[in-house]
Amino acid sequence: xxxxxxxxxxxxxxxxxLWARERTWEVANDPDHAADHSYVLEMLPYPSxxxxxxxxxxxxxxxxxAHYRRRTGHRVLHPMGYDAFGLPAENNAIKTGVHPRVATDxxxxxxxxxxxxxxxxxxxSRELSTHEPSYYRWTxxxxxxxxxxxxxYRKEAAVKWCPFDQTVLAxxxxxxxxxxxxxxxxxxxxxxxxxxxITEYADRLxxxxxxxxxxxxxxxxxxxxxxxxxxxxxxxxxxxxATDYTxxxxxxxxxxxxxxxxxAPEHPDVxxxxxxxxxxxxxxxxxxxxxxxxxxxxxxxxxPKTGVPLGRTVxxxxxxxxxxxxxxxxxxxxxxxxxxMGVPAHDQRDYEFARAFDLPIRPVVAPADAEDPDVSEQxxxxxxxxxxxxxxxxxxxxxxxxxxxxxxxxxxxEGRGRPSVNYRLRDWLISRQRYWGCPIPMVxxxxxxxxxVPEDQLPVQLPxxxxxxxxxxxxxxxxxxxxxxTCPSCGGPARRETDTMDTFVDSSWYYLRYCDxxxxxxxxxxxxxxxxxxxxxxxxxxxxxxxxxxxxxxFVKALADMDLIGVQEPFRTLFTQGMILGPDGNKMxxxxxxxxAPSQIVERFGADAARCYVLFMGPLEQDAAWSDNxxxxxxxxxxxxxxxxxxxxxxxxxxxxxxxxxxxxxxxxLVRKANWAINKVTGDIRDRWSFNTAISAVMELVNxxxxxxxADLEARRFAVATAASLVFPFAPHLGSxxxxxxxGERVWEQPWPDADPEMLxxxxxMLVCQVNGKVxxxxxxxxxxxxEELEELAMAARGVQAHLxxxxxxxxxxxxxxxxxxxxxx
RNA sequence: GCGGCGGUGGUGGAACGGUAGACACGAUGGACUCAAAAUCCAUUGUCCUUCGGGACGUGUGGGUUCGAAUCCCACCCGCCGUACCA
Numbered sequence: 001x002x003x004x005x006x007x008x009x010x011x012x013x014x015x016x017x018l019w020a021r022e023r024t025w026e027v028a029n030d031p032d033h034a035a036d037h038s039y040v041l042e043m044l045p046y047p048s049x050x051x052x053x054x055x056x057x058x059x060x061x062x063x064x065x066a067h068y069r070r071r072t073g074h075r076v077l078h079p080m081g082y083d084a085f086g087l088p089a090e091n092n093a094i095k096t097g098v099h100p101r102v103a104t105d106x107x108x109x110x111x112x113x114x115x116x117x118x119x120x121x122x123x124x125s126r127e128l129s130t131h132e133p134s135y136y137r138w139t140x141x142x143x144x145x146x147x148x149x150x151x152x153y154r155k156e157a158a159v160k161w162c163p164f165d166q167t168v169l170a171x172x173x174x175x176x177x178x179x180x181x182x183x184x185x186x187x188x189x190x191x192x193x194x195x196x197x198i199t200e201y202a203d204r205l206x207x208x209x210x211x212x213x214x215x216x217x218x219x220x221x222x223x224x225x226x227x228x229x230x231x232x233x234x235x236x237x238x239x240x241x242a243t244d245y246t247x248x249x250x251x252x253x254x255x256x257x258x259x260x261x262x263x264a265p266e267h268p269d270v271x272x273x274x275x276x277x278x279x280x281x282x283x284x285x286x287x288x289x290x291x292x293x294x295x296x297x298x299x300x301x302x303x304p305k306t307g308v309p310l311g312r313t314v315x316x317x318x319x320x321x322x323x324x325x326x327x328x329x330x331x332x333x334x335x336x337x338x339x340x341m342g343v344p345a346h347d348q349r350d351y352e353f354a355r356a357f358d359l360p361i362r363p364v365v366a367p368a369d370a371e372d373p374d375v376s377e378q379x380x381x382x383x384x385x386x387x388x389x390x391x392x393x394x395x396x397x398x399x400x401x402x403x404x405x406x407x408x409x410x411x412x413x414e415g416r417g418r419p420s421v422n423y424r425l426r427d428w429l430i431s432r433q434r435y436w437g438c439p440i441p442m443v444x445x446x447x448x449x450x451x452x453v454p455e456d457q458l459p460v461q462l463p464x465x466x467x468x469x470x471x472x473x474x475x476x477x478x479x480x481x482x483x484x485x486t487c488p489s490c491g492g493p494a495r496r497e498t499d500t501m502d503t504f505v506d507s508s509w510y511y512l513r514y515c516d517x518x519x520x521x522x523x524x525x526x527x528x529x530x531x532x533x534x535x536x537x538x539x540x541x542x543x544x545x546x547x548x549x550x551x552x553x554x555f556v557k558a559l560a561d562m563d564l565i566g567v568q569e570p571f572r573t574l575f576t577q578g579m580i581l582g583p584d585g586n587k588m589x590x591x592x593x594x595x596x597a598p599s600q601i602v603e604r605f606g607a608d609a610a611r612c613y614v615l616f617m618g619p620l621e622q623d624a625a626w627s628d629n630x631x632x633x634x635x636x637x638x639x640x641x642x643x644x645x646x647x648x649x650x651x652x653x654x655x656x657x658x659x660x661x662x663x664x665x666x667x668x669x670l671v672r673k674a675n676w677a678i679n680k681v682t683g684d685i686r687d688r689w690s691f692n693t694a695i696s697a698v699m700e701l702v703n704x705x706x707x708x709x710x711a712d713l714e715a716r717r718f719a720v721a722t723a724a725s726l727v728f729p730f731a732p733h734l735g736s737x738x739x740x741x742x743x744g745e746r747v748w749e750q751p752w753p754d755a756d757p758e759m760l761x762x763x764x765x766m767l768v769c770q771v772n773g774k775v776x777x778x779x780x781x782x783x784x785x786x787x788e789e790l791e792e793l794a795m796a797a798r799g800v801q802a803h804l805x806x807x808x809x810x811x812x813x814x815x816x817x818x819x820x821x822x823x824x825x826x
Numbered sequence: 827g828c829g830g831c832g833g834u835g836g837u838g839g840a841a842c843g844g845u846a847g848a849c850a851c852g853a854u855g856g857a858c859u860c861a862a863a864a865u866c867c868a869u870u871g872u873c874c875u876u877c878g879g880g881a882c883g884u885g886u887g888g889g890u891u892c893g894a895a896u897c898c899c900a901c902c903c904g905c906c907g908u909a910c911c912a
Contacts, residue, residue, distance in 0.1 A: 005864095215830095215831095216830065216831085217829085217830045217831060217906075217907075218830095219830090220829055220830045220831095220907080221829085221830080221906095221907055221908080223829080224828085224829060224830090224907070224908055224909090225907095225908080227908095227911065229911075229912085231912085247912080248911095248912070249912060250911090250912065251912075262912095298910090299909080299910070300910080302910095303910090305910085329910090330910045330912095331910085331912080332910075332911070332912090334911090335911045335912075336911075336912065340912050341912080342912095343912090347912065348827090348910090349910055349912075350912080352910095422911080422912090423911095424909095424911055542906085542907090545907080546907090546908095616838095616849085616850075617838070617839090617850095618838055618839055619839080622832095622839095623905090624838070624839095625837095625838080627837085627838075627851070629850090629851050629852075630838075630850070630851060632851090633849095633850050633851060634850080636850095636865095637849095637850085639864095639865095643865095692838090692839075692840090692849080692850095693839095693840070693848080693849075695849080695850095696839095696840080696848065696849035696850075697848090697849085699849055699850075700848080700849070703849090706866090766845085768844075768845050770844085770845085770892085770893075772892075772893085773844090773891095773892065773893040773894095774893095775845055778845075799879095802879095810892085811892060812892085813844090813892050813893075815844060818844060818845095819844055819845075819893095821844080821892055821893060822892090823892050823893090
């Protein structure tokens with residue numbers, strides 16, 4: 001072998017330049033032949049600084065799939081873009097005065113550079129960025145479509161406000177009562193804001209989860225987030241004010257156990273109920289304190305129950321009892337109707353409230369094996385068909401399920417209630433009081449009111465400003481020249497909407513634009529779109545499980561309802577990759593000083609080693625800690641493969657490397673191993689997303705060649721060419737290099753190899769011989785031998801004989817081509 | 827609380843009812859070197875051993891099975907999501 005060395009720094013740029021020059025990965029739209037289309041997509045990056053190792057894993061993973069699909073006969077769409085609007089760039093602008101576009105574009109250039117340097121097979125002709133007017137023009141167009149259809153609307157509501165970022169947030173962006181961006185506690189504010197009516201799609205978003213191939217935990221998170229509860233609405237009348245109050249309950253079976261009634265502090269009727277009474281002062285004080293408390297403190301389930309009486313009563317519709325009314329902060333305005341019936345015997349929160357206020361606790365559901373439930377310590381919450389109703393008038397004696405249905409049916413008949421479904425999901429608040437986002441294309445006219453900007457006047461361009469500091473309203477409000485406009489309807493003076501859209505709006509449809517990215521007459525051509533959609537394979541981090549992934553599903557359903565797209569779901573198959581942790585096992589962060597920069601790894605070991613290593617670390621969906629030794633190990637493997645290729649090129653020169661016709665001895669062993677590897681790698685990629693074991697199979701093949709360096713040349717050439725071909729999806733530069741050295745061909749133009757079935761079986765195998773399930777020997781046996789023959793061979797095996805010694809054979813289990821288990825009596 | 831996912835060598839992990847520990851890291855010994863790096867070879871679950879082999883081993887306890895890391899039941903521990911959601 002020569003003393004030349006594997007030099008990724010020379011090999012890799014060579015192939016990268018060739019792919020760029022020849023535009024190898026570009027794919028033209030061809031809606032007439034949609035059948036073989038495959039859309040492989042990784043979540044688009046938010047460009048900030050340089051890409052990190054998580055990006056490397058994400059794109060290496062998707063790229064392997066894309067390469068595999070291409071070589072199995074698909075036209076593969078594999079595009080790239082940037083989610084370019086957003087707070088970090090804007091906050092940076094506030095600090096430095098540099099326009100967010102400048103910092104963003106710089107970062108995009110870095111990401112673009114590294115995607116090239118990693119050799120990711122991207123169709124660069126479709127590159128897009130959400131901050132370009134050519135993109136956000138269509139974001140605005142979709143907004144107008146939603147507006148037309150009543151899916152975008154403005155309303156005043158109690159919304160989450162981040163005092164640090166000076167903007168409102170969507171529910172999904174509040175984590176544990178804090179802003180997901182900056183970590184500050186959010187406040188509730190009563191503001192008029194723009195919403196998307198995602199709640200209208202709650203049921204379909206829930207049901208259609210059954211139609212897509214997504215990880216169970218992601219589906220579970222979406223189900224939880226949507227939070228569908230079945231129950232009933234029940235009307236409680238307050239005679240003093242001649243007002244009906246409706247509550248939502250999942251436990252109508254417990255209606256006879258209601259002993260009080262509670263309203264949320266935000267409930268609009270609270271002050272009216274106490275106006276002019278002795279309770280007025282106390283209620284005002286309580287409500288004001290509750291409203292100023294932080295969301296986090298108020299949300300603590302462990303804190304003792306508090307509240308104050310309203311001095312009024314409502315009538316329980318099932319038995320006419322008068323229930324005392326309270327206001328208490330454990331009742332939330334944003335769920336249900338903002339009022340609940342209190343059933344202390346069967347709800348733990350009501351139980352705690354009743355104990356604190358010395359209210360009666362009346363059990364109405366009993367376990368199957370007792371007269372009464374034990375409510376001396378806590379509420380009794382079971383309510384299956386095994387529990388029975390007690391103290392419930394004519395319903396006493398029924399089981400809890402039948403009783404519940406009967407009670408709801410009677411309320412329904414009397415007009416005092418009905419079956420009902422409630423959701424936890426709230427409408428999506430999309431307006432933001434910030435600069436660096438997509439302008440909302442609406443104007444306010446003194447004459448005409450709220451007027452949409454006509455489609456032919458899009459895009460509403462984001463104006464240049466100098467002061468990005470948010471002051472409780474959008475910095476855009478200061479751009480007077482821009483704000484003042486004319487009404488598209490009457491031509492009179494009007495003012496533009498100054499809020500911008502949540503950046504999740506931008507990323508809710510980018511995968512549609514990739515299909516037809518240069519179309520300047522429409523957001524997309526419907527035929528082209530339908531030929532690519534849905535995305536066949538979508539890859540990204542699990543952190544988007546209920547933000548981006550739910551919003552995108554909503555978008556597609558809404559667009560489908562407007563007949564703008566032909567699918568109901570955007571992403572047929574989803575794969576969520578695990579995080580790469582720092583070498584210390586912690587999440588990478590600059591403050592911990594455990595950040596591994598891909599640039600350094602690529603410099604030391606090459607892009608192929610970096611890519612292979614992140615896929616080899618363990619199962620792709622799992623988190624895994626970075627190990628420098630691990631990368632070195634993968635680099636060693638690639639070096640060994642390269643040296644085999646280099647040596648064979650010197651020995652034989654380029655030419656076809658087919659499977660030799662009738663190999664024998666070591667050569668046969670190599671040919672078999674190569675076919676085994678083809679079979680293993682193919683299955684691992686196609687059926688299991690098991691790239692770590694796929695790569696280990698190629699390692700085994702390479703090791704096998706090293707153990708048989710004196711085998712026939714043709715067998716070695718076949719084995720090494722096969723290894724290069726199989727490693728190509730993971731290490732495309734090295735795969736291309738070795739394959740070309742051996743054969744003179746471009747590996748990506750070769751079809752994915754097929755295993756020769758004859759080479760997957762051997763004439764003999766090692767028969768495992770067990771006695772009572774314990775392995776006692778292994779003997780060589782002919783493949784396909786009859787059960788009797790295998791039984792005889794096993795019986796005769798030395799290790800078996802030693803353990804039979806006189807015991808009576810009770811039974812013999814034979815698994816053909818695998819094992820024999822002899823069962824003996826002890 | 828609720829929902830989801832996991833507990834296998836010194837480490838990351840293989841094995842999806844049939845040989846537990848593939849592949850890799852680390853470690854130990856050796857070869858090649860003046861030396862180091864690189865490379866190559868051997869050994870590497872634990873404990874016994876007369877060196878043939880034997881016993882024990884996949885969080886714990888039961889069960890199903892000829893056979894269980896794998897399936898079932900109960901429990902313990904860990905991670906992730908979510909939570910006064912009525």
